Amino acid sequence: MGFAALYATFVYIKHQTALANISEQIAQTPIRRGLFAAYGAAIGVFGALSAALYRGGFGPLSPDLIAMAWIVTGVAAVAFAGLALAPWAWWVKLAYSTGNWRVHAAAAAVAACLASVMNWAPWEPSAWEPPARLTFHLVRLLLSPLVPELVLQPTAMRIGTNRFTVIISPGCSGLVGVALLLVFGALYLWLFWKESRFPHSLLLLAAGVVVLFLLNALRIAVLILIGHAGAREIAIGGFHEQAGWIAFTCVAFGFSIAARNLPWFSAQAPEPEAFRERTENPTSTYLLPLLMILVAGMVSRAASGSFEWLYALRFFAALGALWLFRQRYREFDWKFAWSALASGTGVFVLWVALDRMTGTVQGAGLMPAALASASPGARTAWITLRVLAAVITVPLAEELAFRGFLLRRFISAHFETVSLQTFTLVSLLASSIIFGLLHGERWLAGAAAGVAYGLAAQRRGRLTDAVMAHATTNALLAAYVLVFQKWYFW
Numbered sequence: 001m002g003f004a005a006l007y008a009t010f011v012y013i014k015h016q017t018a019l020a021n022i023s024e025q026i027a028q029t030p031i032r033r034g035l036f037a038a039y040g041a042a043i044g045v046f047g048a049l050s051a052a053l054y055r056g057g058f059g060p061l062s063p064d065l066i067a068m069a070w071i072v073t074g075v076a077a078v079a080f081a082g083l084a085l086a087p088w089a090w091w092v093k094l095a096y097s098t099g100n101w102r103v104h105a106a107a108a109a110v111a112a113c114l115a116s117v118m119n120w121a122p123w124e125p126s127a128w129e130p131p132a133r134l135t136f137h138l139v140r141l142l143l144s145p146l147v148p149e150l151v152l153q154p155t156a157m158r159i160g161t162n163r164f165t166v167i168i169s170p171g172c173s174g175l176v177g178v179a180l181l182l183v184f185g186a187l188y189l190w191l192f193w194k195e196s197r198f199p200h201s202l203l204l205l206a207a208g209v210v211v212l213f214l215l216n217a218l219r220i221a222v223l224i225l226i227g228h229a230g231a232r233e234i235a236i237g238g239f240h241e242q243a244g245w246i247a248f249t250c251v252a253f254g255f256s257i258a259a260r261n262l263p264w265f266s267a268q269a270p271e272p273e274a275f276r277e278r279t280e281n282p283t284s285t286y287l288l289p290l291l292m293i294l295v296a297g298m299v300s301r302a303a304s305g306s307f308e309w310l311y312a313l314r315f316f317a318a319l320g321a322l323w324l325f326r327q328r329y330r331e332f333d334w335k336f337a338w339s340a341l342a343s344g345t346g347v348f349v350l351w352v353a354l355d356r357m358t359g360t361v362q363g364a365g366l367m368p369a370a371l372a373s374a375s376p377g378a379r380t381a382w383i384t385l386r387v388l389a390a391v392i393t394v395p396l397a398e399e400l401a402f403r404g405f406l407l408r409r410f411i412s413a414h415f416e417t418v419s420l421q422t423f424t425l426v427s428l429l430a431s432s433i434i435f436g437l438l439h440g441e442r443w444l445a446g447a448a449a450g451v452a453y454g455l456a457a458q459r460r461g462r463l464t465d466a467v468m469a470h471a472t473t474n475a476l477l478a479a480y481v482l483v484f485q486k487w488y489f490w
Contacts, residue, residue, distance in 0.1 A: 001437065002109035006187075008430055011098045018097040022090065023424045032084045039080035046073040047357035085425065104190075111183050131213075132157060132173035138217035139168070143224060164227030164235070166220065174216030177248050178209050184252050188259065196259060197267045204265050208255045215247040233305030242302035249298070282416050285325045286405035289397035292317040307370035312385040318393035333462055340465040343456045344472025347449045351473065352480070354445040355489075365486045386490065387478045395470035398435070402450060403457045403466045407431040421461035428454045449473065 011019065049070040053063070082091060095102060136157055143150055143159070151160050157168045185205040189196050223243070227235035259265050296317035300310035322329070366372075371379055408415035410427035432454060436447030449470075457466035481489050 001443075002112055003105050004433070005437070006108050007102055007105035011101055015098045015101075019426065022094055022097070023426055026086050026090055026425065029086060029090075035080050035084035039077055039084055042073050042077035042080055044357075046070065046077055047354070049073060051357065085429075108183060108187060112180065114179075129170060131175055132168055132170045135173050135213075135217050135220065136168050138214070139220045139224070142218060142221040146225065147228070160224045161228040163230075164224060164232065166224060166227075168220065172216075172220065174213045177212050177216060177244055180248060181208055181212050181251060181255075185255055188256065192259070195266060195268055197265055201259060201265050204255065204258055208251050211254075212247060212251045215251065216244065219243040219247060231305075234303060237306055238301045238304040238308075242298050246298050246302060283405065285328045286400045288325070289318045289321040289393070290401040292321040293394070293397055305370075307368050309370075309382070311382065311389070315385050315389035315393055318389070318397050322393065322396060332464070334464050336462065336464040336468045337460055339459065340456050340468040341472050343452050343465075344469035345476065347452045347469065347473040348476040348480075350448055350452075351442075351445045351477065354448070355442065365484075365488050367485065367487050383482070387475075390474040390478050391471050395467050395474060398438075399453065399457075399463060399467045399470055402431050402435045403454055404463050406434065407454055407457075419461050420457045420463060423454070423458060 049066055052061075053066050053070055133154075136154065136159060139159055140150065140152065147161050149162065151158065151162060151165050153159070158165050159168065160166055182205070185208060189201055189205070223235050223239055226239055293314045296313040300308055300313045303310055371382060374382075403420070405415060407423055407427050408418040408420070410430055411418050411423060428451060432447045432450030435450035436443040436445070439446030453466040453469050456469045457463055459465065477489055480486050
């Protein structure tokens with residue numbers, strides 16, 4: 001997944017002309033039905049093996065044999081799909097026309113995976129002990145003015161109060177976040193080396209590492225204070241998991257802004273104020289609602305324990321962004337075809353079927369205990385806002401971002417000049433795969449849904465058709481959850 005995303009990004013940025021030429025050639029090649037049927041058969045076998053592998057229904061077969069068959073059928077499905085869409089010669093031409101980016105993407109993906117693996121690996125490198133101890137002392141310095149009597153056990157790396165303590169393991173030293181930031185910063189400077197000043201920009205990367213390391217110590221200190229205040233579940237659950245990602249996102253975003261806008265780091269000379277064109281950024285119209293949902297989701301999960309009571313933040317954050325650009329949205333054609341409802345219904349059926357086939361379904365599907373034990377008013381309010389978000393703000397935000405922006409942005413930087421009826425196979429598949437990755441473990445169903453919504457928009461050239469199809473899918477899923485007690489979908 002990491003390789004595919006990085007390779008597609010690098011190739012698109014650096015080799016748009018080569019991609020356009022290859023895309024024109026492939027557009028004349030029909031899909032090979034035999035290979036597409038083989039792809040469908042491989043996916044079916046892959047789904048059955050997934051269910052056996054993850055549910056433990058091995059029967060007389062060896063688990064190792066099933067695992068090997070699972071890998072083979074998965075690779076075969078990808079190969080059949082690729083060859084059904086384009087002949088082998090096309091893929092070879094693509095690899096050679098894009099230089100060594102496949103090597104760079106593979107190296108970056110491996111580096112990111114290794115950084116993630118280091119967070120849970122059973123072995124603990126001795127090299128991690130010094131930064132872990134430094135984090136321990138930083139947390140002590142932050143808490144000393146606030147907590148009169150700190151509980152300190154330097155040998156065990158335990159720190160906290162008389163009501164709540166934590167152990168700073170090597171995995172909590174902040175090195176994982178630092179490794180991810182180094183990968184992000186290195187890729188950014190690699191892609192935009194012409195716009196960056198060297199060696200000045202390397203100092204910006206070093207500054208980002210220091211800031212992120214300090215923020216990690218602050219995260220642990222705040223976690224201890226939250227636990228000391230009595231919110232142990234929030235401290236251990238939501239905040240512990242999300243605060244690190246929030247810090248990484250903020251530092252990475254700040255790195256990008258500084259690299260582009262601070263003259264000492266940017267190689268581009270700033271335009272004089274008199275010649276600077278003041279225009280509205282069309283990208284924000286399409287992306288801000290989704291970004292607000294993502295930011296609100298990180299905040300709400302960080303402030304939650306085992307149950308996300310603050311889910312409504314996502315709804316109101318997206319609603320605020322949509323209201324901000326309401327004048328732009330009034331210019332859209334909001335008519336829709338009834339066929340969009342049929343597309344949405346088909347995606348719902350596919351979503352449920354793939355969930356069962358791949359064994360993603362877990363647990364009994366009962367209502368979460370925290371919600372079930374809440375007062376009727378609180379439970380009704382949460383469910384109502386959850387349904388409103390699923391049916392209104394989420395379809396609007398995601399379709400604006402993926403079909404309104406990304407699908408057309410793969411074709412031209414001036415995406416607003418591209419009709420929704422004019423897109424390439426590459427743009428449809430790439431935007432759909434990224435849309436699928438947004439849905440985590442249900443990425444396959446998400447990618448299929450992205451293709452369906454893209455085709456719905458393409459049929460009449462209206463983004464509204466994709467929005468209505470998406471809203472129909474989410475409305476049916478909400479009804480499925482509430483009527484049949486399938487809460488694992490939420």
